[in-house]
Amino acid sequence: MPAHHLIPKIIDIGDTLHRSGCAPYKLEKYVEHYALSRGIEATVQATPTSINYQFFDEDNTVVMKRLKPASIDMTLLAHTINQITRDDESISAEPKQYPRTMQALANIAIPPAYLMLVGSTYHALASAACLGLLVWMCQQVFTGRRSIAVEFISALVVGISAAFLNSLGLHISVWSLCIASILLFVPGLSISNALECLAFNDLVSGTSLLGQCVLTLIKLFTGIFMGLSIGSALWTTSVLAYTNEFPIEVQILGLPLLSLCLSIIFNVRPRDIVRGAPVAIMGMWGPTLLHFENGWVVATWLTSVAIGLYGTWIAKIRDLTGSIYIVQGIIIMVPGSRVLVSASQPFYEASILPIPSVGESAMFMFAAIVVGQITAYSIYSPKIER
Secondary structure, eight states: OOOTTHHHHHHHHHHHHHHHTOOHHHHHHHHHHHHHTTTOOEEEEEETTEEEEEEOSTTOOEEEEEOOOOOOOHHHHHHHHHHHHTTOTTTTSOOOOOOHHHHHHHHHHHHHHHHHHHOOOHHHHHHHHHHHHHHHHHHHHSOGGGGGGHHHHHHHHHHHHHHHHHHTTOOOOHHHHHHHHTGGGSOHHHHHHHHHHHHTTOHHHHHHHHHHHHHHHHHHHHHHHHHHHHHHHHSOOOOOOOOOOOOHHHHHHHHHHHHHHHHHHTTOOHHHHHHTHHHHHHHHHHHHHTOTTSOHHHHHHHHHHHHHHHHHHHHHHHTSOTHHHHHHHHHHHSOHHHHHHHHHGGGOSSOSSSOTTHHHHHHHHHHHHHHHHHHHHHHSOOGGGO
C-alpha cells in the first residue's frame, strides 16, 4: 500500500484549494485526481466550511477538518491547480500578492467605476471615491475575529456619510451611492456559485453558500438603512431620482477600470487579467448585443454560455479551471446589487436604478446565468471534471 507520508500532502492540497476559493464540488474532483495520480484511492467530501478525507489504505484513514469560510485568491488557485495537473512539486511557494497600496487604490476606485457603468452624477462620482476610502479603512480595522461585522459597519458608515453629503446639497442619490460603495461585499459571484452547486446536486454546499449570501445581504441592507436613518435624523436630506450625467465614453471607461480593480482584489495574475478581458466585455455588453428581440433573459443565457465556453476553452489550454477566467465577466454580469436595490426601493418613491421590476429581473437573471453555465459545462467541460 502507498506510504502514509503522502496523506498530509494530499490534505494540504485540499486545504489550499479551499483557501483559494475553489468551488467545493470541483475541489473534490481535483483532490481525488491528485491522490489517484500518486496511487492512493481517496474520497473527499467538501463544504464551504469543512473537508472530510477518507483514504482507502490498510487503516482506512479518515481526516475531518473544520475550516474558515474561504476568500477568493485566483493566483493561489492557479498555482495549486498547476501543481495538480502538471504534477510539478516545485510549484509550491505561496504566490505573490498585489502591493497593499494597489489594493487600497482598487478599493477606492471600485465605487466610481460601478457608477460609471450604471450611470450617475459627477457629484456622486467624486463622493464614491471618498466612501470607497472609508470602506477600505473599515476593512483594516475589522480584521480577525471582528471581520464578521465588517460588512455591517462599512454599510453603516457609508449610509451616515452619504446622508451627510446629500444634506450639503450635492446632486447624489444616496441609495445608489451606498450600493456602489459596498459593491465589493455584495455576494453576486457567491450567489451564482451557490446556485451552480445546487444545479450540480451539491445540495449541502449550495445551501450553505446561499445562507452565507443571505446573511451578507441582510448585514449590508440593515447597515445602509440604519446609516441613512441616523443621517436623516441628524441632517436634512432629499430623495433624488435616478439621473445619468455621463456620456457613453465615461460608461465605456468604467468597464476596464472595474474589471482591473476586481482582478486586483481577487489577486488575479496580470496575464490572466488580459486573457479574461473578452469575458468582461461579454459580461457587460453581451446581454445587449445578443438581445435579438427575444428578451433579456434569453440574451443573458446566451452570454453566460459564451462566457462559460470561452473560460473553459482558455482554461483547458492553460491546464487550469475556467473560474479563473470567467470571474470578471460573471461578476460584471451578475446583478448582485439588484438584490439590494429591490429590497430598498420600497422605502423610496423614486427609482434607484432604471430597471423595471428590479427584484424579479435579478431572480431571472441569476437563473439564466446558472443555466447558461450548466449548458456550457455540458457542451465543453474540463477533462479533469469529466
